[in-house]
Amino acid sequence: MxxxxxxxxxxxxxxxxxxxxxxxxxxxxxxxxxxxxxxxxxxxxxxxxxxxxxxxxxxxxxxxxxxxxxxxxxxxxxxxxxxxxxxxxxxxxxxxxxxxxxxxxxxxxxxxxxxxxxxxxxxxxxxxxxxxxxxxxxxxxxxxxxxxxxxxxxxxxxxxxxxxxxxxxxxASDRGNPVSPRATLESLSTRIYSMIDKDLGGLRGAPKFPNAPFMRTLWLSGTADHRSAVTESLAAMLAGGIYDHVGGGLARYSTDDRWLVPHFEKMLYDNAQLLRLLCWVYSDTADKLFRIRIEETVSWILRDMRVEGGAFASSLDADTGGVEGTTYLWTKGQIADVLGNQAGSFFETFSLARPEHWEGDPILHRRGHPQYLGEPRETHLRSMLDELLSARQRRDQPDRDDKVLVDWNGLAIGALAEAARLLERPDWLNAARQAFRFVCESMKDGRLPHSFRDGRGVFPGLSSDYACMISAAASLFQSTAEQAYLDQARDWADNLRAWYLDDSGTGYYLTASDAADLPMRIRGDVDEAVPSATSQIIEALLALSMLSHETLNTHVSDVAEAALGRTVGQAYGQAGIVYVAALVEMSKKLLMVEPDRHRFFVPVANRNLDPSRFDIVITDGRPQNLPDGMSINADKRAAYLCIGQICLPPFQSSEELEAALRRANQPKTSW
The missing domain is CATH 3.40.30.10 (Glutaredoxin)
Known part of the structure; x- marks a missing residue:
């Protein structure tokens, strides 16, 4: 040719x-x-x-x-x-x-x-x-x-x-030898914790990446020290220059070890993962500064990343007019011009830094005041930041990569739905619904694209696209109790099996069986800035299994076992698979019978998020999604919590349920 x-x-x-x-x-x-x-x-x-x-x-x-x-x-x-x-x-x-x-x-x-x-x-x-x-x-x-x-x-x-x-x-390796998910989680989380910078948060050294796969592994491991490392790392990065205090959202990484000098590109996947971590940490700690960062990050996603039709763009460029970061930088004089006589109050909390080897204007941060300063002060700071944002929007803006990546949109939809549950924001939930609808409408012959722009899709999609959208559907189902989301997730799971399942039936490839122009077919076992495609598949199928009419099915366990066995030979990038393999063993199911319009138990579940728990609301009097051997009265208000193969006696009061959920998600002192 x-x-x-x-x-x-x-x-x-x-x-x-x-x-x-x-x-x-x-x-x-x-x-x-x-x-x-x-x-x-x-x-x-x-x-x-x-x-x-x-x-x-x-x-x-x-x-x-x-x-x-x-x-x-x-x-x-x-x-x-x-x-x-x-x-x-x-x-x-x-x-x-x-x-x-x-x-x-x-x-x-x-x-x-x-x-x-x-x-x-x-x-x-x-x-x-x-x-x-x-x-x-x-x-x-x-x-x-x-x-x-x-x-x-x-x-x-x-x-x-x-x-x-x-x-x-x-x-494209084959199945490895079986290993213990919990023991592997314990071992990996201990190694990750040993690399944590106890003074500055994150992993020691520079450059510093948010590394969401590591952070969620520490969180799931559940020891008090490991969870504190996540909380302190998030607090440190969100006080530094890597976080956009004016407009919300996190840059891709910090070039130094203090989270101070960002590489200014802003990625949808980083902020979707950050949002979910912030939800878990705020649910656990009730620290209102994390709530503010959730609100600011969602505001950035909805303001700067939505494309026509409601889905989300991929990224904002690091450069503006060929120079890195110029949209985001301030001098003291520029801030004073905007804030006038309020500038002195602003600089009591925020600082400008021009560290060695940084050639641009100073970088805004609040490393000297990383903690929550009380509602009046934080509200006043936000009003001043909004004035700066208004002024900043009149500057030249970085280019936006407005292609819609299906897997990244799935991450964002799931995180938005979870944040909407936690903070009771129906407008956020509606935004998640719109993005979900956009992706559904981008399908052709029932199949997802990987990328979509200007009415044209890149087909066939990847297994990660199906996985992330199944998880997004699961999040929306848990937020709305609408069966249509679960039905769509089942259709996508059927496509996943039809086009991506390997010959052994215990693993999936990243690419479809009819994908042309590839030098080889690979699995997608290794984490990058997001967890691996294999881990996303297992997490999606776990959610669908737990929320559907069966208990945890053997296929999910087989895929997790095979994938975990393959990680033994990997030098790096195993955190995603280790996380989900342990999640399969640790999964919980909460059924809430709410026979009338009043939601008695749902608000309790929503404010006590747990990544290992799957929530089902029964409103129509028909028992469904029950573990084997379990029977309930679907006409009488009650909540049923099953941990592994053990179902606790039904809870009649919201106070009893809240106490049980807190106990079930309580940090361990050790393994």
């Missing part, structure tokens, strides 16, 4: 790919045609993977991909393929694992060189246009790879074949 000798990205929907449509590089999207072109021409593939909010992706684009001289070399020697890692995460995972197997540090932009069969033989991340930062210049690399391809092709092909086989064994 001979493709035109020009850039072919103009017809793509990905904002990241469209950022590169005017490059002089003859970019191709990742397609079967592009791979066939490489085979027919006998050329190696230069694969460049990034995403729209990535600062260093922009830097490499400006320095190299917009340079006609460098582009000419790329076009002469290579078939050049550009991939949006968010739109095609399965491609990114394969080649990021390849880079890691070479002993190199991963990151984006990812720059990989592949043979004509799309097998990787060498790569790296960002390369400057000339030698600096201890890295070779990109043109020199292009020439060196070309020379090796011309003179040592058989050696490169042999090396590429061995590397691909290694990556396939790593990413």
């Amino acid at each position: 001979s493709l035109p000798a020009k850039n072919l990205l103009a017809e793509e929907t990905s904002p990241y790919l469209l950022q590169h449509k005017d490059n002089p590089v003859h970019w191709r999207p990742w397609t079967a045609d592009a791979l066939e072109e490489a085979r027919e021409a006998g050329k190696p593939i230069l694969l460049s993977v990034g995403y729209a909010a990535c600062h260093w992706c922009h830097v490499m684009a400006h320095e190299s991909f917009e340079d006609p001289r460098i582009a000419e070399v790329m076009n002469r020697y290579f078939v050049n393929i550009k991939v949006d890692r968010e739109e095609r995460p399965e491609i990114d995972q394969i080649y990021m694992a390849s880079l890691s197997a070479m002993g190199e540090q991963g990151g984006w932009p990812l720059t990989m060189f592949l043979d004509s069969e799309a097998k990787p033989f060498w790569g790296g991340t960002y390369f400057p246009p000339e030698q600096r930062y201890g890295r070779p210049g990109f043109p020199q690399i292009l020439e060196a790879v070309h020379e090796a391809w011309q003179n040592k092709r058989s050696e490169l092909s042999k090396s590429a074949g061995a590397l691909s086989a290694h990556v396939k064994a790593q990413l």
Whole structure:
């Protein structure tokens, strides 16, 4: 297949790919045609993977991909393929694992060189246009790879074949030996706790990431020390510059160890996971500062991330006008101009910092006052922050990647529904419903896309898309008691089994069986910034099982057992699977019979969130969703709590239920 000798990205929907449509590089999207072109021409593939909010992706684009001289070399020697890692995460995972197997540090932009069969033989991340930062210049690399391809092709092909086989064994491994979920959770959470920065929160060192998979593992492990580490880590990051005090929401990571200097890109997935953690911590501690951060984060999601139709965009760029963070930065004079004589009061709580090596305007934070300061003071601070927000919205804004990623939207919908339950916000619940409806309407032939923009979807979706939307449906069912959400979740679970289940029936692949243009089919066992696709699948099927007409079914247990066995051979990224495997063993079911419109027990359940508990409201007089051997009177108000295989006597009063839920979720002093 001979493709035109020009850039072919103009017809793509990905904002990241469209950022590169005017490059002089003859970019191709990742397609079967592009791979066939490489085979027919006998050329190696230069694969460049990034995403729209990535600062260093922009830097490499400006320095190299917009340079006609460098582009000419790329076009002469290579078939050049550009991939949006968010739109095609399965491609990114394969080649990021390849880079890691070479002993190199991963990151984006990812720059990989592949043979004509799309097998990787060498790569790296960002390369400057000339030698600096201890890295070779990109043109020199292009020439060196070309020379090796011309003179040592058989050696490169042999090396590429061995590397691909290694990556396939790593990413598509078979079932491992059974291990104990609780013992594995205890061991992993103890290791994570040993890495916690006891003074500054989060993991020791820099850069500092929120690392939601680690935080929720500590939370589920349930010891008082581990839960305190989560609470203190959240408090520390939410006082630092990584948190947007003016507009709400968390940046992707902090470049320093004090949560002070953010990398300013803001991702939907980070904030969806943050929101859920904040709900658990606020439910447990009743610390009103966490409630404020929930409200601010939801406000940011609904204000800045909603697209037409009600779903949510993927990210906000780190840069504004090519400079990182300028939208978010303030000088003391700028704040004084906005707040006038209130500025002195503002700076009694907030500070501006310009740490060493930071070249921009100062960064706003409240590290000196991380604690709740009382309702009058916090209300006054919020009113001043709102004035700053109004002024900030008149500035140039960062670009928004407005593609709708189905799995990330599932995370956000579930978190919004949970926050709506906790804080009694029907407007938030309505926003979650609208986003859910958007995703349902994006389906084609009953199947989900992975990405959707401008009326066009990227099909077929990934198993993570089905998993996250099943979990979102489960959250909405628990928030509304509307059976339609559970029915939709069952349909998606059927699709998951039809297109993604492996031959053993105890595991799932990341990609569908009819997905074309893939060099290999992988599972998705390893966590990234979000828990792994495998862990998302297990969590989704667990929720559906617990909320449906059966007790925990054996399929969920089998999938969890097989996945946990595979983690034994993993060097990193196991927290998601360890978490859900333990969740399967620790799951609880709460049935609340509410025979009239008055909700007697539901408010108690809503303010006592527990990630291991699944809540069902029975309102129509028909017993349903009962554990084996259990019978209830569906006409008489009562609450029934089952922990594992043991069901407690029915609760007649809300006070009794509240005490039982608190006991069931009480931190342990030790394992």
